[in-house]
Amino acid sequence: MNQLNATSEQWKSLYEAAAAFKQAECWRYATNSHVFGVENPFNKEIGYCCILGNGGEMYGLAVYLGTESLETLLSMLNRTQETDPMFSQHCLMLSFESRTELYPAELKQIKELGLKFRGANAWPTFRLYEPGFVPWPMQNEEEVQFLSLALEQTIEVVEAFKNNLDAIFIREDNVFLTRVSEGDRQNLVWTDQWLKPKILEKATEYQANPIDEIRLAKAKKMLKGFVGIWEVDCFFAYIPIDEGQRPYYPMMGLIVDQESEQILQFGLTEKSGIQGKMAGLFLEIIEKAQVVPKEIWVCREEIYHYLKQILISFEIQVCLKSELAAIEDARVEMMDYLIDRI
Template identity: 60%
Template sequence: MNLQSMEQWTNLYEAAAAFKRAACWEHLSNGHIFGVQNPLNGEIGYCCVMGGGGDLYGLAVYLGTEGLETLMSMFEGDSNQDPMFTQHCLMLSFDNRTELLPAEYKQIKELGLKFRGANAWPTFRLYEPGFLPWPIENQEHVLFLTLALQQAVEVAEAYKHNPDALLEGANNTFLTRVSTGEQLNLTWSDEWIEPMPIEVVMANTADPIDELRVAKVKKSLKKIVAIWEIDCFYMPMPIDEGERPYYPMMILIVDHESGQILHFGLAEKSEVPKKMAERLFEILDKMQVIPKGIWVCNENVANYLRQLLHAFEIEAHMILELPALEEAKEGIMDHFLNG
């Protein structure tokens, strides 16, 4: 750690200590969401103060509009995925000594800091979709979380007598702390800002299909069978490979009528489009049958398979629930988690 880095980390720990002394959770609940605009890139982090329930104390800063939508879906209970796999935020939490990773404890010692007791040790983690929560390493994250903690104290103090005023933004706006001036001499003020629209990005598709292979498989097909249900989902069993442990995704294909599992297998998130199309192709080739349609509950899955479905003239139908697949999923989860 160089001197500049040590100073930035010291500032972050000091901001965490000030946040704890202010006991912001005594004034704001986790539903009193407010924004802090990052002066480095203009992105808004949406802040959620934790601790009102007496369980977990700290601050989560959800990054951008996508982070905010994940947070709101958790509140509304309409998310079909575990937030552990989908939330994108920077988080300060006050934990026990035993919950620190070795690198975090080493850093505290290097900075000459001391903490004692339960729920007294600050941890700073990055939650990113598909990855295990990990200690913050990016200096921009260090700087932004420091600012967010400082502004959280300001907001809690300003609204402690009327916190519900934070819920009164018109036209889906959120109270947002914005700054002017240089990084070392920022002046902050309040604005009510509507979240930026999310840029729609087409989900990845598989590699271009082999037309000759398609023609060969088509000739071998013998009959049309029932609907197949297809989905992919995160498995709660992190794989420790590369720089950060990640959660693999399970690709699952199930016969709707019989409940027979036609395929299940794990893949890293970026490999899912290619592997899902390849597995479906292999099933068509091996079984020499073709489904009269497929059911999916995730539009991304239909996009992954779009080229292959078009080549075999298979219709995809968006369905809210996949009954046969859900039953198979429960069995797989039980097997992996409980042995």
């Protein structure tokens, strides 16, 4: 998608689609488990729609973008999600909120468009959710246009199936009811198809930037011996950092001595920099303490890849565990420490 901002006409269309969606009260008929797809005519990606409001708490529509996001949604519905959804969701979301929940820019836009809303669960918000970022008001014109189309097609699906919505539950062959369009953008013709999600491309190999071999050699020369076990992990921190155009959640790297539960090293960085950050933290503590652990324990394979060059150089063993007790205690301690200083 390009990064052009949506026009006033495109925003008007989106607010109109939101109003029609609210008037249709799609949540009266569908639960968040009635998942279906809408093809984006601009890039052919499938957005998987989840109607919110049947439980009477939050009203709106979430459109999960692509297969990976669909898997996140299904894991949440099946209660198998290991990562906090705040850090894993990638979706466009309409929700109806109170006025106090809107950003100043959203209120300004509503005023400029000459729209008026009043009361709780009455103010439309259109947010982009991306892993590692604070949910943020949508701006991109193709996102605005696609959410408009998704709302329109959601109304069509509910109207067509409202007497038997369970017919659109996921079938045993893992296909989803998907609204697919033909024609140009001004004259789209929509039809129903039952489609399997696209196969995810193989994930790129986790790789930190190469570490200077001379630096490694110097650290090895200064070594005084081996110690016990270090637990190593990284995770999103619940502390938004407001830098640049959009606040983000940093990732924290943490290294803890298993026996003493002492925090040996920690650091914060953007998600994109976590590979290099983890390698840097690990080597820094080796240089400072002049010891290396006999083993490290990790609960995710990617941690091994972040540290691979160092681990091979110092002949450190790695154990993959389902949980890390010392890390978990340290995580709580660090979060309390950082939150107290906000």
